[in-house]
Amino acid sequence: METQQEFTSMPRIGDKAPEFKAVTTQGDINFPSDYNGGWSILFSHPADFTPVCTSEFITFASLEDKFKEANCSLIGLSIDGLYSHIAWLRSIKEKIEYKGMKNVDVKFPLIEDITMEIAKKYGMLQPNEDSTKAVRAVFFVDPKGIIRTIIYYPLSLGRNFDELYRVLIALQAADAFDIATPADWRPGDDVIIGPAGSCGTAKDRMEGKEDMDCKDWYFCTKKISKEEILSKVLKK
Ligand code: BEZ
Numbered sequence: 001m002e003t004q005q006e007f008t009s010m011p012r013i014g015d016k017a018p019e020f021k022a023v024t025t026q027g028d029i030n031f032p033s034d035y036n037g038g039w040s041i042l043f044s045h046p047a048d049f050t051p052v053c054t055s056e057f058i059t060f061a062s063l064e065d066k067f068k069e070a071n072c073s074l075i076g077l078s079i080d081g082l083y084s085h086i087a088w089l090r091s092i093k094e095k096i097e098y099k100g101m102k103n104v105d106v107k108f109p110l111i112e113d114i115t116m117e118i119a120k121k122y123g124m125l126q127p128n129e130d131s132t133k134a135v136r137a138v139f140f141v142d143p144k145g146i147i148r149t150i151i152y153y154p155l156s157l158g159r160n161f162d163e164l165y166r167v168l169i170a171l172q173a174a175d176a177f178d179i180a181t182p183a184d185w186r187p188g189d190d191v192i193i194g195p196a197g198s199c200g201t202a203k204d205r206m207e208g209k210e211d212m213d214c215k216d217w218y219f220c221t222k223k224i225s226k227e228e229i230l231s232k233v234l235k236k
Contacts, residue, residue: 010123013150017042017141018121024075024109025085031075032145039072039168040141043159044124044134048080048088052158056136057089058098059161061106069234071143072168077111079119079134085110129154138164140171172233177224188226196220 011018017032032040043060045053057076064074078085089106096102111118113134119125124134136153148171153159170181179191195218196202202217204210214220 009121011121011139011147011150013147015147017139017145017147020118020121022077022111022113022118023082024111025082025089026107026109029075029109029111032141035073035075035141036145037143039070039143039172040075041067041072041164041168042075042077042122042139042141044077044119044122044137046130046133046136046155047078048084049091052156053078054088054092054096055098056158056161057092057106058096058101058104061092061104061108062101063161063165064108066165067168070165070168070172071233074108075111076106076108077113077118077124077134079113079116079132081114082112085112126152140167142171142175169229169233173224173229176232177229179222179224182221187229190221191224193220193222 019031019033021028021030031042045056047053060074060076067074080088089110093103093105096104113119116125119134122137122139124137125131126135129135133155135155136157136159138149138151138153138159139147140149142148149167151159151164151167166186169187170185173187173191174180177191179193182189182192185191190213193212196205205212205214205220206217208214210220212220212222
Protein backbone atom coordinates (compact mmCIF):
# COMPACT_ATOMS: atom_id res chain seq x y z
CA MET A 1 0.00 0.00 0.00
CA GLU A 2 1.22 3.51 -0.82
CA THR A 3 1.93 5.71 2.12
CA GLN A 4 1.38 9.45 2.17
CA GLN A 5 5.12 9.70 2.85
CA GLU A 6 5.92 8.27 -0.60
CA PHE A 7 4.02 11.10 -2.26
CA THR A 8 5.17 13.85 0.03
CA SER A 9 8.93 13.23 0.12
CA MET A 10 10.52 16.04 -1.83
CA PRO A 11 14.19 16.82 -2.26
CA ARG A 12 15.13 20.38 -1.45
CA ILE A 13 17.57 22.96 -2.75
CA GLY A 14 21.03 22.10 -1.39
CA ASP A 15 20.26 18.36 -1.09
CA LYS A 16 22.23 15.72 -2.94
CA ALA A 17 20.09 14.67 -5.91
CA PRO A 18 18.47 11.30 -5.01
CA GLU A 19 20.19 8.49 -6.90
CA PHE A 20 18.43 6.19 -9.34
CA LYS A 21 19.08 3.88 -12.26
CA ALA A 22 16.63 4.21 -15.16
CA VAL A 23 15.72 2.91 -18.59
CA THR A 24 15.56 5.74 -21.16
CA THR A 25 15.13 6.29 -24.88
CA GLN A 26 18.94 6.61 -25.05
CA GLY A 27 19.78 3.50 -22.99
CA ASP A 28 20.19 3.01 -19.25
CA ILE A 29 21.41 5.86 -17.07
CA ASN A 30 22.58 6.25 -13.50
CA PHE A 31 21.58 9.61 -12.12
CA PRO A 32 23.28 11.80 -11.02
CA SER A 33 26.58 9.91 -11.20
CA ASP A 34 26.66 9.68 -15.03
CA TYR A 35 26.39 13.47 -15.11
CA ASN A 36 28.98 14.38 -12.48
CA GLY A 37 31.31 17.10 -13.70
CA GLY A 38 28.57 18.83 -15.70
CA TRP A 39 25.22 20.46 -15.01
CA SER A 40 21.98 18.63 -15.68
CA ILE A 41 18.31 19.49 -15.82
CA LEU A 42 16.00 16.63 -14.81
CA PHE A 43 12.43 17.48 -15.75
CA SER A 44 9.11 15.68 -15.73
CA HIS A 45 6.09 16.00 -18.00
CA PRO A 46 2.56 14.70 -17.36
CA ALA A 47 2.11 12.33 -20.29
CA ASP A 48 3.24 11.40 -23.78
CA PHE A 49 0.96 12.32 -26.72
CA THR A 50 -0.44 15.44 -25.03
CA PRO A 51 -0.31 18.85 -26.68
CA VAL A 52 1.35 21.08 -24.06
CA CYS A 53 4.06 18.44 -23.47
CA THR A 54 4.57 18.12 -27.22
CA SER A 55 5.13 21.88 -27.58
CA GLU A 56 7.60 21.71 -24.68
CA PHE A 57 9.57 18.80 -26.13
CA ILE A 58 9.87 20.47 -29.52
CA THR A 59 11.11 23.66 -27.84
CA PHE A 60 13.52 21.98 -25.42
CA ALA A 61 14.95 19.65 -28.08
CA SER A 62 15.51 22.64 -30.39
CA LEU A 63 17.48 24.34 -27.61
CA GLU A 64 19.49 21.27 -26.59
CA ASP A 65 22.72 22.46 -28.27
CA LYS A 66 22.48 25.82 -26.47
CA PHE A 67 22.20 24.02 -23.11
CA LYS A 68 25.03 21.65 -24.08
CA GLU A 69 27.23 24.67 -24.82
CA ALA A 70 26.57 25.73 -21.24
CA ASN A 71 27.75 22.29 -20.07
CA CYS A 72 24.22 21.16 -19.26
CA SER A 73 22.52 17.85 -20.15
CA LEU A 74 18.75 17.48 -20.39
CA ILE A 75 16.90 14.43 -19.03
CA GLY A 76 13.12 14.04 -19.31
CA LEU A 77 10.78 11.74 -17.37
CA SER A 78 7.14 10.70 -17.38
CA ILE A 79 5.07 7.88 -15.99
CA ASP A 80 4.84 6.25 -19.41
CA GLY A 81 6.59 3.19 -20.77
CA LEU A 82 9.55 3.09 -23.13
CA TYR A 83 7.53 2.11 -26.21
CA SER A 84 5.10 4.96 -25.65
CA HIS A 85 8.08 7.34 -25.41
CA ILE A 86 9.60 5.97 -28.63
CA ALA A 87 6.30 6.21 -30.52
CA TRP A 88 5.65 9.77 -29.27
CA LEU A 89 9.15 11.01 -30.17
CA ARG A 90 8.77 9.46 -33.64
CA SER A 91 5.42 11.22 -34.09
CA ILE A 92 6.92 14.55 -32.97
CA LYS A 93 9.69 14.23 -35.57
CA GLU A 94 7.47 13.06 -38.40
CA LYS A 95 4.25 15.02 -37.92
CA ILE A 96 4.37 17.99 -35.57
CA GLU A 97 5.40 21.56 -36.34
CA TYR A 98 5.35 24.16 -33.59
CA LYS A 99 6.29 27.84 -34.05
CA GLY A 100 8.29 27.04 -37.17
CA MET A 101 10.17 24.17 -35.48
CA LYS A 102 9.67 20.92 -37.36
CA ASN A 103 11.37 17.60 -38.02
CA VAL A 104 12.72 17.84 -34.47
CA ASP A 105 14.79 14.95 -33.18
CA VAL A 106 14.62 14.58 -29.38
CA LYS A 107 18.14 13.33 -28.68
CA PHE A 108 18.20 13.70 -24.91
CA PRO A 109 17.17 10.70 -22.76
CA LEU A 110 13.53 10.33 -21.78
CA ILE A 111 13.08 8.11 -18.71
CA GLU A 112 10.31 5.52 -18.45
CA ASP A 113 8.88 5.51 -14.94
CA ILE A 114 5.82 3.29 -15.01
CA THR A 115 6.42 2.23 -11.41
CA MET A 116 6.48 5.95 -10.43
CA GLU A 117 9.48 5.17 -8.25
CA ILE A 118 11.57 8.09 -9.49
CA ALA A 119 8.62 10.50 -9.69
CA LYS A 120 7.84 9.79 -6.03
CA LYS A 121 11.49 10.18 -5.00
CA TYR A 122 11.57 13.62 -6.57
CA GLY A 123 8.15 14.86 -5.45
CA MET A 124 7.00 15.03 -9.06
CA LEU A 125 3.63 13.51 -8.16
CA GLN A 126 1.37 16.04 -6.51
CA PRO A 127 -1.87 14.10 -5.92
CA ASN A 128 -4.13 17.11 -5.49
CA GLU A 129 -3.12 18.20 -8.99
CA ASP A 130 -3.17 14.67 -10.46
CA SER A 131 -2.35 11.33 -8.79
CA THR A 132 -1.30 9.43 -11.92
CA LYS A 133 0.58 12.09 -13.87
CA ALA A 134 3.74 13.92 -12.89
CA VAL A 135 3.51 17.70 -12.70
CA ARG A 136 5.96 19.77 -14.74
CA ALA A 137 8.92 19.70 -12.34
CA VAL A 138 12.39 21.05 -13.16
CA PHE A 139 15.49 20.17 -11.10
CA PHE A 140 18.79 21.94 -11.80
CA VAL A 141 21.65 19.72 -10.59
CA ASP A 142 25.22 21.03 -10.40
CA PRO A 143 28.48 19.25 -11.34
CA LYS A 144 28.72 17.82 -7.79
CA GLY A 145 25.24 16.31 -7.92
CA ILE A 146 23.65 18.96 -5.68
CA ILE A 147 20.16 20.29 -6.42
CA ARG A 148 20.49 24.04 -6.95
CA THR A 149 17.05 25.14 -8.14
CA ILE A 150 13.61 23.52 -8.27
CA ILE A 151 10.68 24.90 -10.28
CA TYR A 152 7.22 23.37 -10.46
CA TYR A 153 4.47 24.15 -12.98
CA PRO A 154 0.96 22.71 -13.06
CA LEU A 155 -0.33 20.47 -15.85
CA SER A 156 -1.97 23.30 -17.79
CA LEU A 157 1.06 25.58 -18.03
CA GLY A 158 3.86 25.07 -20.55
CA ARG A 159 7.32 26.06 -19.32
CA ASN A 160 9.29 29.13 -20.41
CA PHE A 161 12.58 27.76 -21.72
CA ASP A 162 14.24 31.19 -21.90
CA GLU A 163 13.74 31.37 -18.15
CA LEU A 164 15.23 27.89 -17.63
CA TYR A 165 18.31 28.97 -19.62
CA ARG A 166 18.50 32.25 -17.65
CA VAL A 167 18.40 30.29 -14.37
CA LEU A 168 21.20 27.98 -15.56
CA ILE A 169 23.50 30.85 -16.57
CA ALA A 170 22.72 32.80 -13.37
CA LEU A 171 23.60 29.77 -11.20
CA GLN A 172 26.85 29.27 -13.10
CA ALA A 173 27.69 32.99 -12.87
CA ALA A 174 27.02 32.97 -9.11
CA ASP A 175 29.52 30.11 -8.72
CA ALA A 176 32.16 31.51 -11.08
CA PHE A 177 32.17 35.10 -9.75
CA ASP A 178 30.89 34.65 -6.18
CA ILE A 179 28.06 37.09 -6.79
CA ALA A 180 24.26 37.08 -6.70
CA THR A 181 21.94 38.19 -9.48
CA PRO A 182 19.10 40.71 -9.06
CA ALA A 183 15.53 40.60 -10.33
CA ASP A 184 15.22 39.85 -14.04
CA TRP A 185 19.03 39.65 -14.39
CA ARG A 186 20.48 38.77 -17.74
CA PRO A 187 24.19 38.44 -18.65
CA GLY A 188 25.63 41.97 -18.96
CA ASP A 189 23.36 43.48 -16.27
CA ASP A 190 25.01 44.61 -13.02
CA VAL A 191 25.44 41.85 -10.43
CA ILE A 192 24.98 42.00 -6.65
CA ILE A 193 27.80 41.81 -4.14
CA GLY A 194 27.01 39.86 -0.95
CA PRO A 195 25.97 42.00 2.05
CA ALA A 196 28.64 43.61 4.20
CA GLY A 197 29.45 41.29 7.10
CA SER A 198 30.82 43.92 9.47
CA CYS A 199 30.47 47.60 10.33
CA GLY A 200 34.01 48.16 8.97
CA THR A 201 33.14 46.66 5.60
CA ALA A 202 29.89 48.65 5.48
CA LYS A 203 31.87 51.86 6.15
CA ASP A 204 34.54 51.02 3.54
CA ARG A 205 31.87 50.34 0.97
CA MET A 206 30.08 53.63 1.61
CA GLU A 207 33.41 55.51 1.47
CA GLY A 208 33.99 54.07 -2.00
CA LYS A 209 37.04 52.04 -0.92
CA GLU A 210 35.87 48.95 -2.79
CA ASP A 211 35.36 48.52 -6.51
CA MET A 212 31.57 48.59 -6.47
CA ASP A 213 28.60 50.92 -6.65
CA CYS A 214 26.69 51.14 -3.34
CA LYS A 215 23.23 52.70 -3.08
CA ASP A 216 23.45 51.98 0.64
CA TRP A 217 25.78 49.72 2.66
CA TYR A 218 23.63 46.63 2.00
CA PHE A 219 22.88 47.20 -1.70
CA CYS A 220 26.08 47.12 -3.74
CA THR A 221 26.46 46.14 -7.36
CA LYS A 222 29.29 45.82 -9.86
CA LYS A 223 29.59 45.47 -13.59
CA ILE A 224 30.54 42.21 -15.25
CA SER A 225 30.27 42.32 -19.01
CA LYS A 226 28.15 39.84 -20.92
CA GLU A 227 31.32 38.62 -22.66
CA GLU A 228 33.06 37.96 -19.34
CA ILE A 229 30.07 36.05 -17.98
CA LEU A 230 29.59 33.98 -21.11
CA SER A 231 33.30 33.25 -21.58
CA LYS A 232 33.35 31.69 -18.10
CA VAL A 233 30.21 29.64 -18.38
CA LEU A 234 30.05 28.57 -22.02
CA LYS A 235 32.28 25.84 -23.45
CA LYS A 236 33.78 27.77 -26.41
C1 BEZ B 1 -0.73 18.56 -22.06
O1 BEZ B 1 0.48 18.37 -22.09
O2 BEZ B 1 -1.32 19.05 -23.00
C2 BEZ B 1 -1.50 18.20 -20.85
C3 BEZ B 1 -1.14 17.12 -20.10
C4 BEZ B 1 -1.87 16.77 -18.99
C5 BEZ B 1 -2.97 17.52 -18.64
C6 BEZ B 1 -3.32 18.65 -19.38
C7 BEZ B 1 -2.58 18.98 -20.50
